[in-house]
Amino acid sequence: MIALLFLITNCCLVPKHKVSARFSEYQIETTVDSELAKYYLESFNQSKINHPEFDKVIRGISAEFNDQKPNRDILKQISDKTSIDFAALYFARQMLNDKSNLILQKQFLLNLEYVKNQKIQYNDSKLLILLVPGFDYVENGKVTGADFAKPKELLSQTGIQVQLVGIDPIGSVEENAAFISKTISSFPNRNILIAGASSAGPAIHLALGESLTLDQTKQVKAWLNLGGVLQGVPVLDQFSIGIKGFLFKTIVWFKDWRIKSFQSMQTAVSRERFNRIKLPGHIYTLNYIGMSLSGDISRFAYDKYCLMREDGPNDGLSLLPDLVAPNSHTILAPKSDHFFAEDPEIDIKTLALLKTILDHLGY
Template identity: 25%
Template structure:
């Protein structure tokens, strides 16, 4: 997680609050959001989705509870372990927050025992899901708070969908900007010119990454991640999604944001509706992009972890 300058919240009054008055969050399907985007542009659709999430239950109550937490508060004594499923290329690009170092710092400052799962930074979804399951198998039942970043969300999704003993270890899953349904960028890539595929192959080869790293993140029907992800039974899922306007993105991420803009609101890597595990609560972050660059990112993660403690989602310490 990096910080950046940018607005910390939109003034959602007037046109946003009054437009599409008959469209609540449930009505803003991917098809409807694509329609709104065609009529009013991707920035309008992004603000509309952000507003509707914040006013829909159970998300509204969750957001208000998290916002009410004093970040200076202490965490109740807990035996929970926090494990991070990092993003792709976390070794190569730690400056983008892919390694989860900022989350680890926040968690440890609160008193969690916290570690990064040793998933290869260039591993595919199937490979990393197996490693996550192996890591979970070593933990106590109901003891783990999983935090996934970007592609780590796809890795965790597949790991938990297999069920069994590793799933019983997980108490909560915080899915941050997760590629839990892949990304249309992969589909566009395979439909694009041959020379672009050669460039990507060269990039992967330079980092000794298998082509499955890209292929397994397909979004089209029939792709491994195309079916809707659903919160596993017994796991409290928190989806943290970034809601950037065009002005909040830059560099390569801005280009990818434009590529996805015809399909609807996106964070520069995936559609916002595709970053959500159904059945979980959603906390939308205004002005952040897929790299979760927003000034309040560390405090937000801290407040979410504190909320898990105050809401009874953490196992108590045996000594408590």
């Protein structure tokens, strides 16, 4: 998302422990950052209890935190007691302990196999998919996938009308929310499914929960939140002051960006906005979030991931719990981080996500 910025960052050395294990519906083949995380995946999670010291730590974590929602503060505490990857796995397990999320995960995988083998087709002329692209999608969208070019092409082949919402590629959350609201209002007689990734997430949230009236949102049936940075980008906080802040502002000036766009995604303003907004209850909201284990972090995410490791498990741009919309359901994406375009199956998975949502809505 913030290309040249991280020329001035540092890297990190993460321990690598090979793991091969089944986690829920997925086979995990990667590396993790601790023996405890490896044991949790390969043994404890498989009910193979054979390491008294590790068993005590895991049971202690469960006893202390299991009855609490795994927010960023709790995951930071767990990370400090264990490791980043263990905390990420704890978060993933808590998400899947919600029966509705587990059912959705299974349904998504069934739909993934379905769309791989046959074409899906819908004939409802009232249905409209609005795709909201990510930051700087005009210049870098082909590299990052922020322009939604391929998903738009595939979704259009289903018979549903698909439209890219032409937000300002370097606009602030507030500016883009206003444009999204105007776009939604221009289709008063359509049933809308809106989808957006990364920086589009908080703009969609603001549009649906505050910029539009409740009556204006009635036509919006669902929101697909693809790694939306709903509660901010912690690395932007780090690059807002001191020498890093000076260098960042120089890059912003050189790129002809606007500093207020980045300020609108800093954590303080983002978290205040998130806590203030009340999303209409009739909108079905589905999150798609990378599990973001250290061995699966992509080339685009790694530098930002390193900067945020001290804050807890993250996807290379935001902390994992901060990607979850209120009153929503979640599908996890193993082997992925924030940059879903790195997944060779992401285009076909977009179709599967669409089918999962439309199945739920009864189409």
